Amino acid sequence: MPVAMEGPVCLVGNGANGELEVNPAALEILRGVAQPVVVVAIVGLYRTGKSYLMNSLAGKQRGESCPSPLPVGPGLEPGGDTKNDVWIFALAVLLSSTLVYNSKGTIDQFAMDQLHFVSELTEHIKVKAQGGDNVEEDTEFVRFFPSFVWAVRDFTLELRIEGQLVTEDQYLEHALALRKGINKKVMEFNLPRQCIRNFFPTRKCFVFVQPTSRQEMGQLDSLPTSALDPQFLDQTRRFCDYVFHCSHVKTVKGGIPVNGKRFGSLVQSYVGTIRSGQVPCLDNAVTAMAAIENEAALREAMAHYAAGMGALRLPAELAELSAAHGTHEGDALRLFMQRSFKDEEQEFQKQLVAGIMERYADILAENEAVSEQTCRALLEELSAAMQQRLSAGLYSQPGGYQLTNNPALGHLWSQAEEALEQFLAGKKAEAEAVLKADNLLTEAEKHVEKQKAEMLEQQRKVAEEKRLQTEQLLKDQERSHQENVKQLEAKVAEELASARQEAERALESKLKEQEAMLSERGAGSSGQSGWAGARTSGFCAHLLHCNSV
Incomplete structure (x- = not known):
């Protein structure tokens, strides 16, 4: 003001x-x-x-x-x-x-x-x-x-x-x-x-x-x-x-x-x-x-992007993060273009784009960490009942192994599948202990084969999730490039006019x-x-x- x-x-x-x-x-x-x-x-x-x-x-x-x-x-x-x-x-x-x-x-x-x-x-x-x-x-x-x-x-x-x-x-x-x-x-x-x-x-x-x-x-x-x-x-x-x-x-x-x-x-x-x-x-x-104005425009645009992305509640789905990134990146670029001028070789604009991508990568990494932590906490909560039954010996009876059904998270967050895979691997020893106490060995062996199949399917889901994440990141980068070119063309046209x-x-x-x-x-x-003129000087x-x- x-x-x-x-x-x-x-x-x-x-x-x-x-x-x-x-x-x-x-x-x-x-x-x-x-x-x-x-x-x-x-x-x-x-x-x-x-x-x-x-x-x-x-x-x-x-x-x-x-x-x-x-x-x-x-x-x-x-x-x-x-x-x-x-x-x-x-x-x-x-x-x-x-x-x-x-x-x-x-x-x-x-x-x-x-x-x-x-x-x-x-x-x-x-x-x-x-x-x-x-x-x-x-x-x-x-x-x-x-x-x-x-x-x-x-x-x-x-x-x-x-x-x-x-x-x-x-x-x-x-x-x-x-x-x-x-x-x-x-x-x-x-x-x-x-x-x-x-x-x-x-x-x-x-x-x-x-x-x-x-x-x-x-x-x-x-x-x-x-x-x-x-x-x-x-x-x-x-x-x-x-x-x-x-x-x-x-x-x-x-x-x-x-x-x-x-x-x-x-x-x-x-x-x-x-x-x-x-x-x-x-x-x-x-x-x-x-130089002074462009530096200030860069700081202002980066702060705008960081504030917008910082308002997101993590963990979030990758699609939600991608959409938010696209919106706030476009806003940040427009804000930068409005204030900047004579940005030779697009030096400051390139710094902005690189800074936004770096910040986006940090947010994705933070989202994965929070997602994994949240999923692990939920899995531990779901498996607490199994721990109590194991301690009470409820699984040491015919058909006890059938009671150890795997918990399912679905696609709640980006790290759900990987967290579930790691959780199941961590519980393998406990499952084997239950199996040894199971009197129905023939039926139990079938469940072992089923467990192996589920583990393989889980690994496939994790790989698919990683592939989708990489694909989305590539789409985000292409979208960022297109938005950057669009904003630059508009700025050049304005300055030429x-x-x-x-x-x-x-x-x-x-x-x-x-x-x-x-x-x-x-x-x-x-x-x-x-004509006559003034009489003072200085x-x-x-x-x-x-x-x-």
Whole structure:
């Protein structure tokens, strides 16, 4: 059951030595979130109102009395640690399914310059563990990067371009338009815009008027809604509605959905890599997360099988054990498949199948032991009367041997026939003693022959029982193999479908972006906005995770 959060909890922060570190308390909360998560990161300059947007998404209205989910302190002052800022931005991109960039004023060159981190992403994030074609890897980023939202705060101008009213999205696309030319100045102008267009083909823009007077802006999070501009409140509502309805579940390479537990593993993997001085790699992070998840899925599936079989009352007929084994093995495999992913060469699945068969063999052996013990106890109970009569000398008379009729168990349990055979062999000496005391020797000899025939028949029944057991075990193994193949085929089909959807979304986004660029070239757009921008610098990030609907 998810842990209730009364307020923001620090997920990643800077320790005493300045290095990034993961908060164990936040990881514990994430472990309680079994559902797929939608992850929203809000990044931007110091004191640009990120907390208000995050609190609005979380349905809260309070100040930064406690750290934000992905903080670097309450905000970084101008001249802060640029390297740390870059890693925070990289983490926000890697971990989120929707990335919100929060700025003030307008989208102009100054705002673009403050978003220079986006042009450095390829230096701080790798897709593949093995080195490859940089161009090919660049095109891969779009498959795994989040959708992009630009939130422009304290927007005072009209949404007009060359005198024509435009939408917020048209305003953003106009600001991202590229200039023609190949000189250094043009290339510097185009670089951040080209990176945004390449890495984030799914883009959205929201502009917000100033919510209250400048004197009260410092208390924005604590002001009642009645003190805020109605237009600002409407813009905030539209922003939240878009994030809630259009943000996708966080996925990793292969279209694998991420729940709270997996998300925590991702955070630990990326932060650990950064701390080691390496560049975070999507391949490596997913592999590490898969190993943790698959190990947990293996333990969970084995525990489920053991609990189901452990509920059986022994001794039991082999057919009953076989049926129970088939049911609980199928359930365990389904449980494993639901949680596992990227199980290369079916390593963990093979461990599960082997573990189940080993446990089943132990149960069969235990059933035989209990069956034999139970049968022996019953035979001893049935033969107790014979022992009393032998002691009393009742068999030392004509026809006494005929009174020593063999007890019969029938097929009560799997070891009944073998136990009866062993019991009869153990009582052979007593039967011979009775025979010697029998005066009807001729009749007794007939009974001896009959006894030998019964012993031979008993041995045949024991052999037949063993043959049936071996045959049933072979059937169980074949059934297990078929169930394993069936579950594996379903899992492979599911993962292929997810990967196909991921590739189709990426292709659709890239085609859309290429069409837009061709259209711009045809129109001869210059892309220069020329509007005034924000006056602050520094960088911090906020991150919100919530269950998908």
